[in-house]
Amino acid sequence: MSAGWQFLISRRWGGYLALTIVFALVCVLLGFWQLARRADAVAENNRVAANYDAVPRPVADVLDGLDSFDESQKWMTVSLTGSYLESEQLLVRNRPSGGQPGFELLVPFRLDDGSVFIVDRGWLPTGQEQDKPDVVPSSPSGEVTVVARLKASEPKLEGRSAAAGEIPSIDLPTIAEQVGEPTYTGAYGDLASESPSADTGQLDTRPPEDEGPHLSYAFQWFVFALLGFLGLGYAARQEYRALNADDPEEKERAADRERRRKAKAKSDNEVEDELIDRSASR
Structure with a gap:
């Protein structure tokens, strides 16, 4: 130097x-x-492209057991036949949509084999006069055929409480304890369609495939x-x-x-x- x-x-x-x-x-x-975030976004886009519009398959053919779920199965369409347990429905708190506070409406669905699958029947806005939806739509009665898209169970929010009939997150093991019947705890389903149909909350739309x-x-x-x-x-x-x-x-x-x-x-x-x-x- x-x-x-x-x-x-x-x-x-x-x-x-x-x-x-x-x-x-x-x-x-x-x-x-x-x-790494881009890789996650690309993987999510691939899951949407592969699963979102796929032909529905019976849920028992997709999920090997009640606690089974793999991330590659997200958005996969499954078919269910059975009846809603409307008396066991739950509202998930603190679920904003479009900047407006609201709830997700979860209704347990008993399949013909006796197992229970949790169906998200849509988003409901918080009411004008109270911290609850003004109207909670009723589920179809009797035998119903449902098509839903799979999502993973959410983590349990420790220290969070909720009023009767409500829950702080879509924590499927906790919901299974409340239902008291054999319940799928690995995944739940966003409602895509049901027959016969009834009023629902605001259903999710196809996620944008954007990196x-x-x-x-x-x-x-x-x-x-x-x-x-x-x-x-x-x-x-x-x-x-x-x-x-x-x-x-x-x-x-x-x-x-x-x-x-x-x-x-x-x-x-x-x-x-x-x-x-x-x-x-x-």
Whole structure:
């Protein structure tokens, strides 16, 4: 290393380098985090494309057991035949939709084999006069055929309480305890259709297949990491010039930079004068 660059081995510049490395590592980690989020979005898009409009299959053919569910089965359509247990229905609290507070309406459905499957019959807005829906639609009575799309059980929210007939999350094991019958605890179903049909809450629509901006964000974070080192190099170069202003070679380089600057300024002025002359001649 030439004498002019000796300042780089000082403690101060060692600190600058350490900070730049930490900054770059953080940027790289954030970039990989965005790539992981994109991978999750792509996987979700693939599940929607493969499962959402598939031909419904009997739920017992899709789920091997009451506690069975794999993430690859999300949005898969299943058919159910049996009857709703309307007396066991539950409202799931704190389920906003479109910026409006509301509830999800869960109704246990007893299949012909005696097992129970939880069906989400849609979203209901919070009432105008009370912290409950103004109207809770009744389920069809008698034998019903249901088509639903699978979703996973949600985590239990510890420390959260709810009024009678309500529940803080779609925690299927807790719901199974309340139902008191053999109940599917791995997955529940968003209602797609039922026959005979009845009024429902607001049913979910097909999820948009959108990767989001994660790829561009990842690229930006990687660029920031590179810019950190480029900025450090620029700062080192500026300090070198300041410390070596009397060096003949540095003086020559400074003079050369000044000549190029003046030449560019002159060129810009000539272009501006030409434009003014053209304007004046019209």
